[in-house]
Structure formats: C-alpha cells, structure tokens
Amino acid sequence: SAVISQKPSRDICQRGTSLTIQCQVDSQVTMMFWYRQQPGQSLTLIATANQGSEATYESGFVIDKFPISRPNLTFSTLTVSNMSPEDSSIYLCSVVGGSNTEAFFGQGTRLTVV
Amino acid sequence: QKEVEQNSGPLSVPEGAIASLNCTYSDRVSQSFFWYRQYSGKSPELIMSIYSNGDKEDGRFTAQLNKASQYVSLLIRDSQPSDSATYLCAVKDTGFQKLVFGTGTRLLVSP
Numbered sequence: 001s002a003v004i005s006q007k008p009s010r011d012i013c014q015r016g017t018s019l020t021i022q023c024q025v026d027s028q029v030t031m032m033f034w035y036r037q038q039p040g041q042s043l044t045l046i047a048t049a050n051q052g053s054e055a056t057y058e059s060g061f062v063i064d065k066f067p068i069s070r071p072n073l074t075f076s077t078l079t080v081s082n083m084s085p086e087d088s089s090i091y092l093c094s095v096v097g098g099s100n101t102e103a104f105f106g107q108g109t110r111l112t113v114v
Numbered sequence: 115q116k117e118v119e120q121n122s123g124p125l126s127v128p129e130g131a132i133a134s135l136n137c138t139y140s141d142r143v144s145q146s147f148f149w150y151r152q153y154s155g156k157s158p159e160l161i162m163s164i165y166s167n168g169d170k171e172d173g174r175f176t177a178q179l180n181k182a183s184q185y186v187s188l189l190i191r192d193s194q195p196s197d198s199a200t201y202l203c204a205v206k207d208t209g210f211q212k213l214v215f216g217t218g219t220r221l222l223v224s225p
Contacts, residue, residue, distance in 0.1 A: 001160075031211050042202060043158070043215045092157055096211050101146055101165075103204075103213055105157040 002027055006093050006106030013083055013113050020079045021109045023093030028073035033094040033103070034066070043092065049076040083113045116141045118205050120216035128224055133190040135219050137203030140184070146206035147179060147186045148213065153199045162188060193223045 003026040013019050023032065032049040046066055047055040055068040070076045080087055093106040117140040127133045135149075146165055150158035164170045164177040164186065176189040186205075190197055203216040 033212060042217045043213075045212050045214075048210070048212060090157075094213075101206070102148065102160055102163050103211075104160060108157040110155075 001102070001104050002029065002095050004093060004095060004104060004106035006109060008109055009107055010110040011112070013111065015084050015113055017083055018079055018081045019083065019111060020077050021091055021093070023076045023078075023106055025074045025095050029095040030073070031096055032070065032076045033096075034068065034076075034078045035092040035094060035105075037090040037092060037108075039089070046078070046091075049078075080111065083111075085113045087111065088113045116205070116207060116214050118203055118214050118216035120201075120203050120219050122217055123220040124222045125219055126222045126224065127193050129193060129195060131193050131223075133193045133197065133221055133223070135188040135190075135201050135203075135221065137186045137188075137216055138184055139186070139203075139205045139214075141205065141208060141214075142181075142184060143208050144181075144184075144205045145208065147177070148204040148206075149175075149177060149186075149188045150202040150204060150215075151197075151199045152202055152218065158202055190221075193221075195223045195225050197221060198223050 005024045034046045035043040046061045047057040049055050049068045049070040051070045067079045091109045119138045149162040152158045162177040164179045170177045174191045178187045200218040200220045202218045204213040
C-alpha cells in the first residue's frame, strides 16, 4: 500500500481565511482524490486531482471554493477558501494503489473554523 | 445518483460473537467493493476488498458478495472490543476510479 503523508493534521482557522492542505505520496500515482467528512457523517468526494489537467469536481463543489493543485504524480494540495464554520470537517486525501483497485487514505486534516 | 446503503447502527455484540455488517448498492454493474474500518478521530483503513461473487476470508474477517442481489457483507468472527469502530462500505464507480461510500455502521463490542 502507498504511504500518504497529509498535513496539517489539524488547524483552527478564522472565518474568511483560507487553508491549504498538502498530500504527499511515497510513489507515483495517477489519480488522487480529496474527500470531506463532516461530523458524524460519511465521506463525500470533493474532486479528483489529475496530474497535468484541471481537477474534476463533484456536484456541489466548485473550484473557486476548493482550488486543487497537482504539480506532479506524488503531490497535491487542496485549498479551502473564504472559510465559514460550515467548512469545519475532516478533509482526507486518497490515492488508488499500484493494483489500480484499492484506495488508501492519508491521516486526514481536522479543520475547525471559528 | 449511485448509492450505497448501510444500517447506521449501532450494532452491539458481545466479545467472542460474530458481527455481521451489511451493505446494498444501486449500481448494478459495479465490480469492486471495499470495507473500511474507521476509528473515532482516525482516517479510514482498508480491511477487505472483494470483486467476485462468493466469500473471501482474511483472518477473522469474511467478505461476502452477491452481485445479483446487489449486496455485500462483512462478517467479523470472534469479535473483540478493539473491533469497535465504524465500518464503511465502499463501491467503486464503474466509470471512474472514485469510491462511493455508505454512511457507515457503528459496531460496539462489549467485553
């Protein structure tokens, strides 16, 4: 399985500010995914980060609010922009492993917006 | 809208019992199915994957898949208090690599 390092692990931010979350993988992967897990709920996909092209966003998520970078095959960032308390969630980076089937997750970023 | 359904629980079982977790999915052509365990405050951890009809065993865990009924389950034998967690069922979208998750079943194993 891939080793995924995500940071920061947690942060408390003021509303109206932005936070950039980093995801580093120990091997090259084609696709990286960003999920959100709101308190007490399951995982919702925000977008798929594609190397060399723009991210693909799911319904309800837009690039202006969640810009994503994917400069190479081992790294991606997700920015949560102009934050409000409703953005308080756990944000998770995920990659599909070498078998191209199983997905693995980073440690997650617990974001609290005050 | 592709959906994955799970009973949210909690499912309470005594230590040493078999815990049975169930999941149904809406996309009839799905081919890849996964069970993740998530402890409180932690990220999901893959515990089982299954791709063919029937049973797949790994230690105390058995995944069961019935594509005709669009049903996948996870059995945990000899349940331990350390198995207490939320178990997420995930189905891979047939057109993409992304996963669709169920809401998760919270399992409580009492000593």
